[in-house]
Amino acid sequence: MGQVVLSGVTKRFDGLAAVDDLTLDVADREFLVLLGPSGCGKSTALRMIAGLEEIDEGTIWIGDRVVNDVEARDRDIAMVFQTYALYPHMTVAANIEFPLKARKVAPDERARLVTEAAETLGLSDLLDRRPAQLSGGQRQRVALARAIVRRPAVFLMDEPLSNLDAKLRVQTRAELVDLHRRLEATVIYVTHDQVEAMTMGSRIAILDQGVLQQVAPPQEVYERPANLFVARFIGNPPMNTMAGEVVQEGADVGVRLRGGTIPLPSGIAGVVRERDLAELIVGVRPEHVTMSADGFIEATVVVVESLGHERHVICDVAGPPFVIVRQSIDEQPPAEGDIVRLSTEADSLHVFEAETGERVDTDVPSGAAPT
Amino acid sequence: MILGLGLALLAHQRVRGIGFFRTVFSSTVATSVAVASVMWITLLNPQIGLINYYLGTNIDLLTDPTWALVAVSATTVWLSLGVTFIVMSAGLQGVPEDMLEAATVDGAGPWMRFRKVTLPLLSPTLLFSLVVLTINAFQSFGQIDLLTQGGPNGKTDVIVYNLVQTSRQVPGRAAAQAVVLFLIIFTLTLVQLRFLERRVHYEGGVGG
Numbered sequence: 345m346g347q348v349v350l351s352g353v354t355k356r357f358d359g360l361a362a363v364d365d366l367t368l369d370v371a372d373r374e375f376l377v378l379l380g381p382s383g384c385g386k387s388t389a390l391r392m393i394a395g396l397e398e399i400d401e402g403t404i405w406i407g408d409r410v411v412n413d414v415e416a417r418d419r420d421i422a423m424v425f426q427t428y429a430l431y432p433h434m435t436v437a438a439n440i441e442f443p444l445k446a447r448k449v450a451p452d453e454r455a456r457l458v459t460e461a462a463e464t465l466g467l468s469d470l471l472d473r474r475p476a477q478l479s480g481g482q483r484q485r486v487a488l489a490r491a492i493v494r495r496p497a498v499f500l501m502d503e504p505l506s507n508l509d510a511k512l513r514v515q516t517r518a519e520l521v522d523l524h525r526r527l528e529a530t531v532i533y534v535t536h537d538q539v540e541a542m543t544m545g546s547r548i549a550i551l552d553q554g555v556l557q558q559v560a561p562p563q564e565v566y567e568r569p570a571n572l573f574v575a576r577f578i579g580n581p582p583m584n585t586m587a588g589e590v591v592q593e594g595a596d597v598g599v600r601l602r603g604g605t606i607p608l609p610s611g612i613a614g615v616v617r618e619r620d621l622a623e624l625i626v627g628v629r630p631e632h633v634t635m636s637a638d639g640f641i642e643a644t645v646v647v648v649e650s651l652g653h654e655r656h657v658i659c660d661v662a663g664p665p666f667v668i669v670r671q672s673i674d675e676q677p678p679a680e681g682d683i684v685r686l687s688t689e690a691d692s693l694h695v696f697e698a699e700t701g702e703r704v705d706t707d708v709p710s711g712a713a714p715t
Numbered sequence: 716m717i718l719g720l721g722l723a724l725l726a727h728q729r730v731r732g733i734g735f736f737r738t739v740f741s742s743t744v745a746t747s748v749a750v751a752s753v754m755w756i757t758l759l760n761p762q763i764g765l766i767n768y769y770l771g772t773n774i775d776l777l778t779d780p781t782w783a784l785v786a787v788s789a790t791t792v793w794l795s796l797g798v799t800f801i802v803m804s805a806g807l808q809g810v811p812e813d814m815l816e817a818a819t820v821d822g823a824g825p826w827m828r829f830r831k832v833t834l835p836l837l838s839p840t841l842l843f844s845l846v847v848l849t850i851n852a853f854q855s856f857g858q859i860d861l862l863t864q865g866g867p868n869g870k871t872d873v874i875v876y877n878l879v880q881t882s883r884q885v886p887g888r889a890a891a892q893a894v895v896l897f898l899i900i901f902t903l904t905l906v907q908l909r910f911l912e913r914r915v916h917y918e919g920g921v922g923g
Contacts, residue, residue, distance in 0.1 A: 396816050417822035429817035433835040442831070446822035490821070 346407065346497035346530035347372045348393060353402035355388050355554075362388045364554040366402070370532060372497075375524050377545030378534045381577070385554035386534045387502055393532060394423050394500050406498060417446070419498075422491035426503040428483050430475040430490075437462070437471040440489045447494065461493040464523075481512045488523070498530045505540060517543055538578050542566070550574050568694075572701035575627050575694055581656060584667045585627040587698055590616055599624050599695075603661040604641035609690040611706040616695075623698035630656065630670035632692035635678065639685030643667060645678045659684065737804070743797035748857030755790045756862060777863050783870045790858045795851060799844055806840030807833070838915040845911070846904055853900050874899075 348370040355363040363385040370376045378386040391397040393404060395416030404411050411419050422443070430439050440461055444454045462468045465485040475483055484504060491499055504520075505513045521544055524531050535541055541548045542562045550557040550565065550573075558570035569575035575583045588601040597613035598605045606626060608616060616624070635657070643659035646666060655677055657669040667686065671677065678684055695704040743751070758764050761775040776786040810833050818828045834841075856875045859865060865872035865880065872880075874896055882889030 394820055396819065416819045417824070421820065423817065423820045425813045425817055427811070427813055429811065429813040431814065431818075431832060431835075442818070442823070443821035446818070446824075446827060490817075494822075 347405075348498055348530060348532065349403075349405040350389070350393070351403045351405075353389070353392060353404060354400050355385070355392060355397060356400050361385075361554045363392070363551075366551075366554075366556055368549055368556065368559065370530060373528055373530055375521070375531045375533065375544060375546045377541040377548045378532065378551060379538060379541040379545075379548050379577075380536065380551035382536055383553075384551040386536075386551050388554075389551070390423075390500050390502055390532060390534045393498075394421060395419050420496050421498045421500055422494065422496040423500040424487050424491050424502065424504045426506055428475075428487040428504075428507070430483055430486055432475050434474070435471065436467060436473050436475070436478070436486050436489075439475070439486055440467075440493050443490060443494050449494075457493050461489040464492065464526075465489045480508050481516065484508060484516065488520075492523075492527060495527075496529065498532065499524075499527075501531065501533045503535055504533075506535070506537070513540075520544065538580065542578075550577065552577075568703070568705070569627075570703050572625060572627070572696045575696065575703075579629055581630050581668045581670065583627045583629050583694065584633065584665075585625050585696075586661070586665075586667075587623065587625045590622055590624055592617070599626050601626070601641060601661070602663060603643060604639075604685075606640045606688075606693070607690070608695065609693065612693075612695050612704055615704055615706060619704075621697060621704065624704065625696045625698050625701070627694035627696065628688045628692055629694075630668040632688050633667065633669040634687050635669060635671075635684045636687045637685060639687035641667075641686045643684055643686050645680050645682045645684060648677050648680060650677075657684075659686065661686075740800045741797045741804075743794055744801065745797070746794070748794065749861060751790060751794050752858045752861035755786075755793070755858075759786050759862075778867050780867050780870050783863055783867055787855075787859060787862055787871050790862060791852060791855050794858065795848055799848065802840060802844050803837075806837045809840075810836045842907070842911050842915050846907055849903060849907065850900055853896065853903075 348368075350366050350368040353363060353366045354361055366385075366389055368376075368389075378389060380386045388397060392399050393406070395411065395414065399412050406419055406421065431442065434442065437458055440458045441454055444457060449457070458471075459468070462471055465488055467482070467485055467489055470478065470482060470486075475486065478486065484507070487504070501520075505516055508516060517540060533540075533544065542565075545562055547559055547561050548565050549559045552573050558565060558574045560568075560570075565574060565578055569578060569583075572585065576585060586601045588599040588606075591598050591600045591605060596607060597616055598607045641661060643661045645657055646660050647658045649656040649658065650673070653673060655671040655673055655675070657671055657678060659667045659669060661667050669686065696702060697704055746754075756777070758766050759776045761767050761773050764776075766776065767773055774782060776782040814832055814836070815828055818832050823831065854875050855873060856879065859871055859873055859876040860879075863871045865876050874892065878889050878892045878896065881892060
């Protein structure tokens with residue numbers, strides 16, 4: 345079976361932890377995306393699962409076996425590399441056949457499997473070509489064919505789409521999701537592209553500086569980011585965040601920001617009072633900021649950007665960072681230089697502790713147990 | 716050439732202190748023919764030479780008709796080792812790491828990785844050094860002059876050495892020898908290129 349479990353996995357390079365105490369449970373047939381900025385340790389984590397990198401601490405299970413000391417070739421995995429790593433001196437057919445040859449599969453069986461894999465990925469007419477004669481998209485499919493040909497339980501993919509142009513990437517994304525469904529295998533997919541993560545993953549694991557930040561389905565990551573890092577990393581344009589002091593007026597609890605005070609919803613206010621928090625960071629997604637006469641915060645419109653299907657109004661709230669308001673194209677745009685008042689619904693508010701960056705929340709959803 | 720590749724493979728590992736070994740392996744580049752020859756005269760010496768010591772023999776390798784050419788060849792190999800090492804190392808740098816990793820995950824062991832991935836990608840480098848080393852071997856002179864002077868009984872009287880000797884007595888004949896040498900090297904190089912180039916893979920090329 346293709347479940348993968350990482351428990352307390354740590355990898356250090358020159359004493360610095362590239363992956364720090366990573367615990368992760370990937371279910372059989374799941375499409376898990378490892379997401380994070382470059383250098384966050386996601387590739388290192390993948391390479392440890394692949395067996396290309398030694399594990400300094402912790403344990404990795406693939407299926408029901410501990411693979412810490414199992415060679416890469418015996419782990420029942422296949423990997424797709426960012427550069428595809430096709431063998432340039434071999435034809436497409438020989439490239440796809442290579443893993444079978446390495447495993448000493450009988451020749452007629454090899455031929456059958458190669459034909460099958462090539463058909464699955466629409467490469468049947470290209471079998472005699474060499475990688476240099478193929479387009480980027482075709483090379484990518486050859487790399488996939490080479491991975492699926494021996495039917496491993498787990499596929500590891502290291503940014504497989506980042507060398508494709510934007511248009512092809514959208515198409516290949518859908519193809520990969522479809523392929524995952526047909527293969528009924530586990531996929532662990534590394535990317536720095538949040539759109540890929542949101543659209544493809546059944547769950548997303550977000551890493552920063554080697555530390556796991558949150559594991560949850562895409563929608564939950566978007567709606568309830570576990571901390572400030574996740575909140576700022578997911579979403580485009582990014583979430584507006586601003587630091588402020590907690591102010592209490594009788595039963596009401598608010599946060600005094602530059603440009604005005606914003607009231608907290610009662611549930612969160614209770615938690616804030618209970619834990620006696622003084623400094624908070626509040627975040628609101630650009631689509632949840634509205635401009636209205638009775639808004640909490642005063643701001644000056646700096647730039648209005650039209651993207652065709654929507655508009656971004658970039659506002660200055662007495663100093664950086666700017667607040668971005670996402671506006672429907674049907675709404676009346678403000679003029680640059682206008683003074684506006686910004687508002688939001690109470691339940692669109694994300695509140696984080698200023699000190700730790702952790703989310704302040706009334707209840708913790710099941711899938712996102714914070715560590 | 717094989718030795719050079721072997722050393723380059725050894726030195727391609729990421730091991731502590733590898734810089735030291737890389738320097739040692741490539742140091743013969745910086746050694747002049749004269750210095751190397753004197754060193755090898757000592758090494759090959761029947762009484763004090765280390766080679767006889769380790770072989771447990773007492774042969775004067777430079778004057779023994781059977782061994783003289785072998786001894787001279789060994790010196791020549793040693794002399795070209797540095798350059799070959801550097802060229803091979805450069806070639807190995809050109810083999811992408813992730814291609815070898817892909818082969819590892821695909822299930823290839825070290826030998827299969829070397830034979831199916833490293834060697835084909837190294838083939839342009841191999842062809843280059845084969846051609847250059849062959850030409851060099853034909854043109855060796857210094858080490859012959861210093862080690863054996865063509866002896867014993869003309870056993871090491873290789874073409875360039877013979878040519879230089881002849882030129883002192885019969886310059887015209889030496890000139891003719893030079894032309895013949897040129898033709899031999901030219902033909903041999905052509906043959907090598909013609910027959911081996913087909914088996915060489917150039918990055919991005921159609922042939923191979």
